[in-house]
Amino acid sequence: MEERVGFLPLHEFRFEPSLSKDYLVNAHWALYCDNYLEGFHIPFVHPELNQALDYGTYETVLGDYFNLQVGYSDTSVETFDLPAGHLDYGQQVAAYYFWIFPNMMFNFYPWGLSVNVVKPLTIDKTKVSFLTYLYDESKMGNSAGALLDKVEREDEFVVEGVQKGIRSRFYQSGRFSPTREQGVHHFQRLITSFLAG
Numbered sequence: 211m212e213e214r215v216g217f218l219p220l221h222e223f224r225f226e227p228s229l230s231k232d233y234l235v236n237a238h239w240a241l242y243c244d245n246y247l248e249g250f251h252i253p254f255v256h257p258e259l260n261q262a263l264d265y266g267t268y269e270t271v272l273g274d275y276f277n278l279q280v281g282y283s284d285t286s287v288e289t290f291d292l293p294a295g296h297l298d299y300g301q302q303v304a305a306y307y308f309w310i311f312p313n314m315m316f317n318f319y320p321w322g323l324s325v326n327v328v329k330p331l332t333i334d335k336t337k338v339s340f341l342t343y344l345y346d347e348s349k350m351g352n353s354a355g356a357l358l359d360k361v362e363r364e365d366e367f368v369v370e371g372v373q374k375g376i377r378s379r380f381y382q383s384g385r386f387s388p389t390r391e392q393g394v395h396h397f398q399r400l401i402t403s404f405l406a407g
């Protein structure tokens with residue numbers, strides 16, 4: 211995380227309660243994480259976000275107990291002002307999406323940070339807390355992170371659909387996409403190893 215966003219003045223980020231909220235999702239917490247961990251659904255589920263991000267260059271980087279999805283932009287949305295020598299210097303990065311096993315997300319945008327904490331309530335109910343930390347509010351309007359609430363609703367709609375779907379006797383698990391689902395595969399491998407251990 212330090213390597214990618216350490217150049218930002220993180221100590222200046224301030225918690226903004228008015229932009230923070232809890233969402234109740236009628237689905238298992240791991241299904242919520244599954245959805246977060248793949249960009250496959252973006253063109254189909256999030257039309258506006260898809261316009262802000264360059265889907266073709268969307269990238270997932272795996273760590274031992276975390277992974278990172280990098281959202282590049284080919285349009286006029288706000289991107290990070292990366293310093294020379296930065297790993298992604300010269301590229302138009304609109305968002306860094308860090309996921310920390312098992313249930314936390316740190317989403318960095320040019321305006322600040324959205325922390326998501328995924329809390330299981332029951333087998334098919336999950337509370338997701340969105341905690342917003344502002345750095346440069348002026349960059350919020352035209353950013354991949356400006357649509358947070360709408361994108362969250364769109365994700366809830368499909369995740370709740372998956373929750374229904376896996377209960378169907380017609381449901382069969384399938385193979386992972388090696389190019390679009392590295393993050394989901396990584397998550398499920400970790401879950402499997404911890405359950406076995």
Ligand SMILES: [Fe+2]
Nearest residue numbers: 245255256365
């Ligand atoms: Fe989504």
